[in-house]
Amino acid sequence: MAYITKRGSSYSVRYTYEDEHGKSCDKWESFPTKEEAVKRQKQIEHELATGNFLIPSTVTVAEFLMDWLPKQCNKHKWAPKTYQSNLALIQNLIIPYIGEMQMQKLRPGSMGSGASLLIPKKL
Known part of the structure; x- marks a missing residue:
């Protein structure tokens, strides 16, 4: 599940996922408008529901x-x-x-x- 929070003049989407080790992780993503945040929220929820969510990584x-x-x-x-x-x-x-x-x-x-x-x- 993803949640939208207003933080100052921007909107953040917060969601929880399991990393490759099964550990629960929280991730925040900020957007300048509520519309962009809602779009990302729907995208995340769809990816989580269908099993297509890509775990955030910094691997080069x-x-x-x-x-x-x-x-x-x-x-x-x-x-x-x-x-x-x-x-x-x-x-x-x-x-x-x-x-x-x-x-x-x-x-x-x-x-x-x-x-x-x-x-x-x-x-």
Whole structure:
């Protein structure tokens, strides 16, 4: 359940969720207008009811990829050369551009013009 509270000149939505360890956590999000707060409240309640709620996290793209890559290597039984090639691609082509970005803030347009550097040019 999410609740709206007026705090000064803004409106806050407060909701409770369980983190990845099953611990109950409270989260506050502030909005300049009541309409925006109501919209977010409805979105949160819908996500919680349908099981699509994404737990707030500060994991960066670099942290995620450096954790994900060895798991993929073990899962698919990659050869050492395949692992090294994929690691080099991540370290040289992804992390310098969006490595410090939080995963939850990553959007399709996040790389901006950096994506054009990764696309081979036709001669």
